[in-house]
Amino acid sequence: MDRSPDNILTIDALKTGFRSGRASRVLLNDFSTSVAQCQLIAVIGKNGSGKSTLLRTITGLQEALSGRIILDGSDTISYSKMELARKVSYISTEPVRVANMNVYELVSLGRFPYTDWTGRIDQANHQAILSAIEKTGMKEMISVPVGELSDGERQRAMIARVMAQETRLMVMDEPTAFLDIGSKFEITQLLHDLARYGNRTIIFSTHDLHLAMNHADKIWLLKNSELVEGAPEDLMLQGEFDHIFDSLSVKYDAEQGTFTFSNKSGGSIYIEGEGVMRGWTEKALIRTGYTISYMQTEEYIIVPSAKNTQWKLISGTRTDEFNTIYELLRFLKTTA
Amino acid sequence: MKSLDNRAETNMIFPRKRLFLIFLLLFLLLFILFSLDLFLGSVYLSPGEVIKALFSESESYSQLILLKFRLPKALTALLVGAGLSLSGLQMQTVFRNPLAGPDVLGITSGASLGVAFVILGFSFTMPALSISGLGNWILVAAAWAGAGLVMMLILVLATRIKDIMTILILGIMLSSGISAIVILLQYFSSESLLKSYVIWTMGSLGNLTSGQLLVLAISVAAGIVLSLFSSKMLNALLLGESYAGSIGLNVKFARIIIFLCTSILAGSVTAFCGPVGFIGIAVPHIARIMFRTSDHKVLIPGTLLIGGSVLLFSDIVAQLPGSEKVLPLNAVTSLIGIPVVIWVIMNNRKYTGIY
Numbered sequence: 001m002d003r004s005p006d007n008i009l010t011i012d013a014l015k016t017g018f019r020s021g022r023a024s025r026v027l028l029n030d031f032s033t034s035v036a037q038c039q040l041i042a043v044i045g046k047n048g049s050g051k052s053t054l055l056r057t058i059t060g061l062q063e064a065l066s067g068r069i070i071l072d073g074s075d076t077i078s079y080s081k082m083e084l085a086r087k088v089s090y091i092s093t094e095p096v097r098v099a100n101m102n103v104y105e106l107v108s109l110g111r112f113p114y115t116d117w118t119g120r121i122d123q124a125n126h127q128a129i130l131s132a133i134e135k136t137g138m139k140e141m142i143s144v145p146v147g148e149l150s151d152g153e154r155q156r157a158m159i160a161r162v163m164a165q166e167t168r169l170m171v172m173d174e175p176t177a178f179l180d181i182g183s184k185f186e187i188t189q190l191l192h193d194l195a196r197y198g199n200r201t202i203i204f205s206t207h208d209l210h211l212a213m214n215h216a217d218k219i220w221l222l223k224n225s226e227l228v229e230g231a232p233e234d235l236m237l238q239g240e241f242d243h244i245f246d247s248l249s250v251k252y253d254a255e256q257g258t259f260t261f262s263n264k265s266g267g268s269i270y271i272e273g274e275g276v277m278r279g280w281t282e283k284a285l286i287r288t289g290y291t292i293s294y295m296q297t298e299e300y301i302i303v304p305s306a307k308n309t310q311w312k313l314i315s316g317t318r319t320d321e322f323n324t325i326y327e328l329l330r331f332l333k334t335t336a
Numbered sequence: 337m338k339s340l341d342n343r344a345e346t347n348m349i350f351p352r353k354r355l356f357l358i359f360l361l362l363f364l365l366l367f368i369l370f371s372l373d374l375f376l377g378s379v380y381l382s383p384g385e386v387i388k389a390l391f392s393e394s395e396s397y398s399q400l401i402l403l404k405f406r407l408p409k410a411l412t413a414l415l416v417g418a419g420l421s422l423s424g425l426q427m428q429t430v431f432r433n434p435l436a437g438p439d440v441l442g443i444t445s446g447a448s449l450g451v452a453f454v455i456l457g458f459s460f461t462m463p464a465l466s467i468s469g470l471g472n473w474i475l476v477a478a479a480w481a482g483a484g485l486v487m488m489l490i491l492v493l494a495t496r497i498k499d500i501m502t503i504l505i506l507g508i509m510l511s512s513g514i515s516a517i518v519i520l521l522q523y524f525s526s527e528s529l530l531k532s533y534v535i536w537t538m539g540s541l542g543n544l545t546s547g548q549l550l551v552l553a554i555s556v557a558a559g560i561v562l563s564l565f566s567s568k569m570l571n572a573l574l575l576g577e578s579y580a581g582s583i584g585l586n587v588k589f590a591r592i593i594i595f596l597c598t599s600i601l602a603g604s605v606t607a608f609c610g611p612v613g614f615i616g617i618a619v620p621h622i623a624r625i626m627f628r629t630s631d632h633k634v635l636i637p638g639t640l641l642i643g644g645s646v647l648l649f650s651d652i653v654a655q656l657p658g659s660e661k662v663l664p665l666n667a668v669t670s671l672i673g674i675p676v677v678i679w680v681i682m683n684n685r686k687y688t689g690i691y
Contacts, residue, residue, distance in 0.1 A: 059582055060581075061578060061581050061582060081581070081584050081585065081586045082584040084584070085583050085584030086584070089582060089583070090578075090579070092579065092582075094576060094578060094579075096575055096576070098574045098630050099434075099624060099630060100624055100627075100628050100630040101629075101630040105629070105630060105631060109571065109572060109574075109575060109579075109583060110583065112568070112572055112583040112585065113583060113584035115568070117565065117568060118567070118568060118633070119567065119568030119571060119633065165583060
């Protein structure tokens with residue numbers, strides 16, 4: 001096994017899943033890898049593929065069925081709970097709802113493994129808490145009750161809590177779930193910065209492949225009890241994303257790096273024109289089930305340009321004009 | 337250095353001055369209610385008589401009333417209120433359920449079962465009156481045995497079962513099952529014994545001998561010490577067991593400590609005073625509204641003070657000062673507790689954890 005000092009985490013023949021009585025349900029079989037420091041790793045896989053179980057097992061909250069997890073040079077089972085809590089921290093998908101707990105109090109719980117039995121926050125702990133709150137941009141909300149925060153703010157506060165825990169490895173289960181696009185981007189940026197400049201290694205699960213592709217150093221792709229890993233681009237080129245989802249109607253667009261629903265085809269259509277107008281018109285047509293033809297078709301579209309401000313649909317000798325893409329799509333739908 | 341540390345700890349959580357003020361007021365309230373409980377009762381004693389009786393050597397009628405009846409009863413009220421409220425706070429945090437109380441683990445009904453066995457079981461073997469001859473130690477012993485048995489069962493479950501909600505459900509099922517056995521015992525017992533059992537279930541603060549008061553005091557003190565030891569764990573458990581584990585809490589150890597503490601508190605109180613209702617659920621909510629914090633280092637002492645005050649007040653009301661009659665304690669605590677809980681639910685949801 002590779003145990004170079006650059007590796008914070010080494011996983012050796014790990015088998016995760018649930019054991020109930022004598023039977024066990026295996027979610028991941030025989031997974032070995034090592035994780036370098038300061039990496040951002042995205043765990044991808046469909047619901048029920050065992051993302052959460054893998055993350056919980058790495059965090060030590062769930063026992064592995066077999067195999068070893070070597071964190072910071074020693075097997076995680078050799079650490080006491082407190083020792084482990086100083087090495088790996090965790091955010092689950094479970095929303096925290098505590099009456100009367102403000103941001104400072106929430107973040108101060110991250111100091112749990114460092115305080116004495118009374119839980120007293122001394123000056124050093126206080127500084128660690130403040131710094132975590134500042135770095136996550138929550139300074140103005142330091143005394144706001146957690147229950148009054150928006151989903152995005154609460155996730156920031158949770159990240160501040162794991163930062164206050166001062167672990168080199170952070171494990172997060174879907175940290176961007178339930179967030180609007182803006183917050184999603186902010187949180188991902190925060191994770192990215194933490195890994196890049198904050199000397200943290202972060203393993204997080206997500207359903208947002210687009211986001212994972214753009215930010216993660218490495219992707220762990222879980223499917224059929226196996227884990228494939230690699231840089232996002234490598235996995236892309238190997239065609240690993242083609243069959244993440246069983247459904248045949250979901251396809252991964254290799255060029256755009258997004259998922260598309262392959263709707264029933266509305267046929268092939270040619271678009272005349274260039275630039276932004278063309279780009280968005282193409283996108284709209286693809287969304288409604290058309291494929292874009294590179295050769296002239298009988299029915300074709302002329303997008304607005306310097307000469308005209310309207311979309312034109314040429315069908316033989318007939319020409320229809322539209323002021324918006326929406327009108328064009330409506331017309332196509334009714335005539336189809 | 338110490339003051340600096342404390343500042344760091346509290347200035348973000350709660351203005352220190354306000355915290356100090358609230359605690360001062362609560363102490364004052366407790367003192368006033370404790371004194372009132374001594375002054376007021378079915379026999380009128382003037383304040384002068386009370387003070388004379390407390391501090392003079394001479395044996396008088398008023399001294400007898402005070403030292404033999406009112407003082408032990410007031411002390412019992414203090415201990416019962418503090419003990420039940422504290423165990424209620426712990427259960428609400430551990431189960432993350434604002435409606436949890438000392439009785440959710442089935443410990444209270446375990447105590448009832450013990451008492452039911454003694455009181456009602458006698459109907460098969462002995463005449464009704466022989467109980468009073470045995471003194472109430474036997475009741476207390478039975479109640480403790482019942483509570484202890486359930487406690488051990490719960491502790492075994494606590495180490496084996498992963499999900500805390502499963503324990504909650506099992507506790508409630510256990511309570512219901514035990515109540516069913518008690519009902520069966522009641523059904524087959526004689527009328528006079530049934531009455532003495534029913535009176536026990538109404539709760540009472542006045543039946544303790546000085547020896548029993550000492551045992552209760554030691555039990556409650558032990559519970560308080562254990563709870564102070566567990567305040568850091570309770571704070572971690574606010575986030576749920578999964579998070580608590582991830583920040584370094586040994587969840588099973590914490591469960592054992594906290595359940596042990598609750599069992600000692602609720603078990604001994606129920607053994608000596610019967611199943612006193614509603615205090616355990618209502619008081620922690622009052623404390624949360626007053627202190628507006630989730631920090632158990634503040635909530636635990638707050639709950640103890642408020643719990644003691646509420647029970648002293650209930651006892652004063654139950655005495656119906658100036659009259660010969662005494663109301664059943666349980667009726668009074670419920671009538672005081674229910675409006676509080678309703679008011680809490682309607683007005684202060686965000687402070688109490690009811691979403």
